[in-house]
Amino acid sequence: MPAQKDRWVSSLVFLLSCVSSIPQCGSASLQQEQSPQHYFSGLEAGKPSLAFFTPTVSPGAQPFLEHVESSAEALQDYGVSVVKVNCPKEDVSRYCGKENALRKAFLFRGNRLIREFPTDALFDVNSIVANVLFALLFNEVKYVETLADLENIENVLKGKSNMVFAYVPATGTAEHRAVMEAAFVYGTIHQFVLTTEAALLKATSQDDPDVSSAWLLFCHCQQVTEPAQACRRTALAQPLTLLNIHRHLKLMAAPLVTEVAEDPEKISTVHLQLGLPLVFILSQKETYEADRRTAEFVAWQLLGKAGVALLSRDLVELNVLQRSNVALKTPDEGMPIQYLVLEDTDEVITLVEDKNKVKQIQEYEQEEEEDEDEKENNNQDIQDDQVVEAVSRDKKRELPLEQILVLTEENFHSSLSEAARTVVVLFYASWEAVSLAVLRSYSEVAAHLQGTPGVLLSRVNCWDWTGLCSQENVTQFPTIRIYQEGQQSVTYGGMWGTEELSSFILLSQVSCPLKLATMDEAEGYLRGEFPSELSSHHHPSLLGVFSSATREAREAFEEAGNILSGHVRMGMYFEDDALALSQKYSVSPPALLLARSGGRSVEGITLSEHSVQDMVQMIRYQLLDIFPEITVPNLPQYLQLGKPFLILFSAGDISQVESKEMLKLAKGRPQKTFVVCWLNLKKTPVGYGILRTYFSTTPPLPLLLWVNLHAGGQVFKFPSEQSITEMNILLWLERLQAGLEIPSSTLSEEDWKPPLPAYDFLQMMEPSVPELSPHPGDTPAQHPPKNPGGDTAGGDSATREEPSQESTAEEGGAPGRGLRGTAPRLAARDKQGKRHSEL
Amino acid sequence: LGLALYASSLCAISGATFLYHDYCVIGAGPAGLQAAYFLQQAGRDYVVFERSHAPGSFFALYPRHRKLISINKQYTGKSNSEFNLRHDWNSLLSHDRRLLFRRYSRDFFPNADTMVRYLEDFASLLKLRVQYNTAIIHVTLEKNEKAWNGHYFLLTDQDRKNYKCSSLLVAAGTWVPNVVNFPGSEYVEGYETVSINPEDFTGQTVLILGRGNSAFETAENILGVTNFIHMVSRSRVRLSWATHYVGDLRAVNNGLLDTYQLKSLDGLLEGDLEDLAIVKDKKGKLHITLRFYLENRNISAGIDSITLPQDELDNFATRAPYDRVIRCLGWKFDFSIYNRSLRMMPGKGNIKKYPQIKPNYESRGTRGLFVLGTASHSVDFRKSAGGFIHGFRYTTRAVHRLLENRHHGVPWPSTVYPITQLTNSIIKRVNEASGLYQMFSVLADIILLRENATAFEYLEEYPTGVLAELEMQTGRKARNGLFVIIMEYGRNFSGADKDVFYYNRAVGEAQHAWQSNFLHPVIYYYKHLPTEREMRLRPPEWPLPRPNAIHHIVEDFLTDWTAPNAHILPLRRFLENCLSTDLRNFFAESCFLFTFTHQKLPPSCQQGYIRMQGLLGSQELRQHAVQAGLLQDYTHTDFSGDRPPDSHHGSQEHLMRDHGIPVRPLQHLVNAKDE
Secondary structure, eight states, X not given: OHHHHHHXXXXXXXHHXXXXXXXXXXXXXXXXXXXXXXXXXXXXXXXXXXXXEEESOOGGGHHHHHHHHHHHHHHHHTTOEEXXXXXXXXXXXXXXXXXXXXXXXXXXXXXXXXXXXXXXXXXXXXXXXXXXXXXHTTTTEEEOOSHHHHHHHHHHHTTTOOEEEEEOSXXXXXXXXXXXXXXXXXXXXXXXXXXXXXXXXXXXXXXXXXXXXXXXXXXXXXXXXXXXXXXXXXXXXXXOOHHHHHHHHHHHHSOSEEEEOSOGGGOOOHHHHXXXXXXXXXXXXXXXXXXXXXXXXXXXXXXXXXXXEEEETTTSOOOSOTTOOEEEEOSSTTOOOEEEOXXXXXXXXXXXXXXXXXXXXXXHHHHHHHHHHHHHHHHHHSOOOHHHHHHHXXXXXXXXXXXXXXXXXXXXXXXXXXXXSEEEEEEEOTTOXXXXXXXXXXXXXXXXXXXXXXXXXXXXXXXXXXXXXXXXXXXXXXXXXXXXXXXXXXXXXXXXXXXXXXXXXXXXXXXXXXXXXXXXXXHHHHHXXXXXXXXXXXXXXXXXXXXXXXXXXXXXXXXXXXXXXTTSEEEEEOSXXXXXXXXXXXXOSSEEEEEEGGGTEEEEEEOOOOSHHHHHHHHHHHHSOSSOBOOTTTHHHHHTTOOOEEEEEESSSOOHHHHHHHHHHHHTOTTOOSEEEEEETTTOTHHHHHHHHHHSSOOSSSEEEEXXXXXXXXXXXXXXXXXXXXXXXXXXXXXXXXXXXXXXXXXXXXXXXXXXXXXXXXXXXXXXXXXXXXXXXXXXXXXXXXXXXXXXXXXXTTTOXXXXXXXXXXXXXXXXXXXXXXXXHHHHHHHHHHHHHTO | OTTGGGTTOEEEETTEEEEEEEEEEEOOSHHHHHHHHHHHHTTOOEEEEOSSSSSOHHHHHOSTTOBOXXXXXXXOSOOOHHHHGGGBSSOOOOSOTTOOGGGTOOOSSOBHHHHHHHHHHHHHHTTOOEEOSOXXXXXXXXXXXXXXXXXXXXEEETTOOEEEEEEEEEOOOEEEEOOOOOTTGGGEEETTTSOOOGGGGTTOEEEEEOOSHHHHHHHHHHTTTSSEEEEEESSOOOBHHHHTOTTSBOGGGTHHHHHHHTTSSOEEEEOOGGGEEEEEOTTSOEEEEEHHHHHTSOTTSOGGGSOOHHHHSTTOGGGSOBSEEEEOOOEEEOOTTBOGGGOOOBOSGGGTTSBOBOTTSBBSSSTTEEEOGGGGGXXXXXXXXXXXXXXXXXXXXXXXXXXXXXXXXXXXXXXXXXXXXXXXXXXXXXXXXXXXXXXXXXXXXXXEEOGGGSEEEEEEEEEGGGGGGHHHHHSOOOOSOEEEEEEEOOTTXXXXXXXXXXXXXXXXXXXXXXXXXXXXXXXXXXXXXXXXXXXXXXXXXXXXXXXXXXXXXOOOTTSOOOOIIIIIHHHHHHHHHHHTSOOOOOBHHHHHHHHHHBSSOOHHXXXXXXXXXXXXXXXXXXXXXXXXXXXXXXXXXXOOOOOOTTSXXXXXXXXXXXXXXXXXXXXXXXHGGGO
């Protein structure tokens, strides 16, 4: 049988022409046999034949016989002979003798009966051919009823051969016949699978299919390398006819992308021969890889609709625009090849699917581009600064500023010297957003501190009193200064937040460092009870203890106090019994006593630094927590250490166990090569934003991450199945250090570019102000109209040529620019030029 | 310091005795006193020579009718002292708030006597060193290699007393009346001496030569009592509200235009005064004729033999005889006292009344000689306000700063700011700076960028004409690009023949700002300091050469350029695109997120939050930002997997989606072909 098939394949052209002209084919091929004996004796081994046994005269079978006669021709092409066997009257053998046998057709291979058909299943030529072939190709065409069956077949085929899966609404139809005929030819090359189950159809096609029409899928299983991978499918878009199936299979067998290195006019591929267009993707050496990928992508989309060829411009001289990137060759004779500039693969596909649309698309696109430009301009007008926008939305709300004294050039100096011990001045500009945002917090501070004796809050609007502000050497807005009688003013250098500001103002009231006179005061100070002004203030207290011999250290400490004034609570004690005090905490003067949480833990630190700067740094460092909860305001302090973060994200407070383990970890590493911390998502919900950026969704919490904030930006996730213990973490960190872990995410390396382009006034002015155009005698260096800073508009070059294209293309190629940087821009430039000349 | 020791010391050179000063200033008018103030503030050794016994001798005489046409605005609704100087055209610059002109006069157009009193106070309150009754009658040079400029200036006064200076500041004004010589010009009265009593003109017919403010001021004074007044001059009348040049005819003086156009006998004529001739008849009436007729006359014949134009053209316009002819032709600089070696040359064309000077106000002929005040108006004649107090008080300061750098190594004052303050510092200045406003297109604020554009240096009111020499003139470095901020009128808006009241003359939309007509800020961006050659080849009528990028802040009816969306936002986008960075402000929360999600931070976070100066923002503000879609609220987050819209990247992508740009990667397909 395979041998026969080979022959059939070679005779395909004949077959096709024959199929397409069935009515003309004569009916002479129907054999007549005088008797069953005669018939059976004449059967050749292995040769199929379809036999009808009829009484000599049987009027009822007449129409049926007509079909049989006409199908004989068709079946002959598949090597099946159709034989009408006359039953002599007296014959009572198996086929002639029984009444019901006469209503059947019998398919024999050699003399072996393969199948008997009731004549009502053979209602026309199609059904006869379909059923006969279906029976003959029992092994070649698998019939499936369930999706599982189909998938099993598919899985077996993966990596071996392709599959043709057909759904026909019923057997015996013309479509069924077409599938069977195709299977007869291609059955050894592809695995044919047939179903009549509508459910299967629904399972295999994406959209709601019409169960009354047939459907054929070509499944590309051969190239599938991994079992888990699905076979790509290409549906036959035309009606199921033998010709269409044949064409489809032919196209599926053609190479996906043809590499072309000759004049496209002379190229002919199977697609063109089959009446399909051929799309050329124009490529060149530099971009070959990318173009090849594009071509393949397009080819998959167009599979069955058009061919795709990759044309190398380096090898072929093309007399077309340098910008053209796609060419289209239609099968129509004499039609020239179209060269196009398309920006998108979708356009290529539309181009093929509806050639008429191409023109429209390009025209429409232009309009759209203009719309887009307009839109873009509008976008430029839309405020994208969150602070400015927030402030202008809050503009109408009247601020409770009654508590804040308005200072002017007239009353500024007098107010400073008046009763209040501490005068806080906010210098701001009434038009400036950050100033106004701070003014809002400042009004909250005023409410907060209302009734605090000795504190006067005031403000100077530098837009009204510019002279005063420059006199006070205020060059930036906002600035907050604290003026105290007899002292130099202190400029606030902390976070612009209500709490931080209030705390600063409170701390500034007390001199820094505060000189403590008695042992009791010193003890009270460490407990946070002294001085009483600060008793409500829960900051760590720092007490410098000095003996009379350590004057140098004391002076440095005092100096450091001046610098840290307002930020740190600092006291000092240098009475005679200073030694006793320090020894209580097992240090000897000069020493620092650091009391946290109301004096419950006091840490003694021996002072070895004597330079002011070192001491300031040391104090700042000592004040940092070992295992802090990271919050928006305190992050910068820890960031300054310049170390990676080991951070535990927790949905709320962390559990005792985790806290203990993490603390152990933090304390166990005195050299502190990384910051151990945690983040309370309830308190710092922006942490969700971080997690979402890393993992796109929020992973289960708590979650331990290693974040290389300063080097490389990799983020590693502690395996969630492991419990958070010091041991596990250390082991994980070791693996991590050894490079055995794969980062879950990496911090974006993107630069902070301008969010939107600016108005290009230079370009707008050019047409109307001709003298603005660069002087003809200028050197190229004086030709600088390239937009500053990679303006994405790239648009100033309406009057320029080659170099500008280059530069724009470079800009377009920059990462993160996407499609916007390239063709639409280039197209837009021409139009912009046009538009502005109309101004 | 070494030079200071010479101060006031007598030194004898070739027999003559010289009194030495580092700086000599000629003239104690507004410019001379202004220069003296700055020299005094800087502690320099200087002296001012004044020919009169008091300062402002010009104002003691002029304007003859005593009404100053420089406005003295009492109220602006603002307390910003710098802004208010924009509408105070009479005060000089000083730290002393008593010396504001509005404290001297309540008149919108004050009396000239007030100006004299003001100048007297300015000199005395500030204890300026002015030597009165000293008329410098000769200036010459003495070569000396050790001198600042290779020579000393030797000055001689009316008493033959000699003075020697290293640097000479000429603030002598233009006080020599312009005269025209034609046959019969002896019958012409000068503005400087003509009667200012209207009664003297009762029932007379008057011809006024000239068409400036002095001519109209004279006419205005006698308009009500004369038969009619005719005015003749070469050029057409230019109205200052049409040209935006304060030296042209001011509306305060233009009553005659009214009567002319309403056919009330007064009239204007155009003609070259050089072609005129005046003949007096027996009745003492003055007839206009042409010089041409006089040249052909028979000398022996009397007045009757002279051809008058009406003999040939019987409807000749000025055929009626005049009782008086008054010359009001303005003044010119006194070139006579300068030795030839100083090469003090008059300018060419319409600036011939001024000495030739360079854009840094230094004489073209002599190094070290600077011309200040009205006489320095050639730099911006008919363009800006450099010839008037409200203009030259700033150019004088600029010259002082140039001198400080040149001779004392004091670089041009500047302030260094972090880049986050860039938009703010520009907005602050364009809204209040008076020097930029008055000396539009002549003085410019300069922003010098520091490396990597993380900081910048701000220089105020530098003369645009010497931009190319900025590094040498200021002692500041401009290696990383610069912005130049000036104010401009629309290019085709102002002019003598322009209709400045046409409909839609004002531009309201930021994107059309370049078409703004009224004075508005313009920012030029240069990647490199323009060269001398580029300055020379700049487009005509352009203050500066072609920049790498330009930005116009749209004109504003209130000259208040602080609107967040119309003024500040487009400016920020321009600056961002010049510097290729993101200059938005962010709340601390956003910076916190960026710290954990980006390796680099925007300047606002880098220079604020990271340095523990983050903007935490009040609850309301954060709420507004969330509502605006510029800040993500994570408290009630549903984890739909959307990118936070406040993330830079997210918004970009969002934008692209909005534009319907498919994210499918075909860019290689396209852009590769363009190369």
